[in-house]
Amino acid sequence: EDQVTQSPEALRLQEGESSSLNCSYTVSGLRGLFWYRQDPGKGPEFLFTLYSAGEEKEKERLKATLTKKESFLHITAPKPEDSATYLCAVLDAGGTSYGKLTFGQGTILTVHP
Amino acid sequence: KAGVTQTPRYLIKTRGQQVTLSCSPISGHRSVSWYQQTPGQGLQFLFEYFSETQRNKGNFPGRFSGRQFSNSRSEMNVSTLELGDSALYLCASSLEGGVSPLHFGNGTRLTVT
Numbered sequence: 001e002d003q004v005t006q007s008p009e010a011l012r013l014q015e016g017e018s019s020s021l022n023c024s025y026t027v028s029g030l031r032g033l034f035w036y037r038q039d040p041g042k043g044p045e046f047l048f049t050l051y052s053a054g055e056e057k058e059k060e061r062l063k064a065t066l067t068k069k070e071s072f073l074h075i076t077a078p079k080p081e082d083s084a085t086y087l088c089a090v091l092d093a094g095g096t097s098y099g100k101l102t103f104g105q106g107t108i109l110t111v112h113p
Numbered sequence: 114k115a116g117v118t119q120t121p122r123y124l125i126k127t128r129g130q131q132v133t134l135s136c137s138p139i140s141g142h143r144s145v146s147w148y149q150q151t152p153g154q155g156l157q158f159l160f161e162y163f164s165e166t167q168r169n170k171g172n173f174p175g176r177f178s179g180r181q182f183s184n185s186r187s188e189m190n191v192s193t194l195e196l197g198d199s200a201l202y203l204c205a206s207s208l209e210g211g212v213s214p215l216h217f218g219n220g221t222r223l224t225v226t
Contacts, residue, residue, distance in 0.1 A: 032212045043117070043203050043217030044156075051212070087156070091212060098168040098210040099146035099161025106155065 002027045006104035021073040021107045029093030036087040078111045117218035131192040136204030144210030145187040150201040
């Protein structure tokens, strides 16, 4: 069974203090690893897809990386508006994986001004 | 481009009743997936539809059902509601339901009393 574990559960940063969120995963075969951001009262917002080990994607202050066992979401010089819950999810390479992402429990990021 | 639209945003139902939730996907997206989000279990996959056919189903009881119409709009039904069904129900659409990313709506908050 696919498993996704995110750490830490919560992270408090000062504005400008860079850090990383971790996502460890176990799948029989990885088709894709996804990062989402979720604000209170809203649905998850898509950030990145990573497909294979060594791949990196960047968007503004966020950079996602992927190894064979985990993914990191690096946040450089965060701002208060980066405060949100960050979710990691995997799509299994199995033939019956249509639409089925396995999500981690998320990391709640709070950035103080 | 309009995002995924879910209606209603909030619902309060009594135990034993049934409920229908509606989802309009992003134009051109043919795959619609449904997820249940609770504080304890996080995001859990319910089912996925593509071209009016259910292609994948999660581990939920038969009280949870869905359908997709020819215009890709989807509905989800929960019969004989239980207190534990209280959750945020999220609909997500994607181009084809494989590795293309899911784009989520803001959900329907269901409270069962």
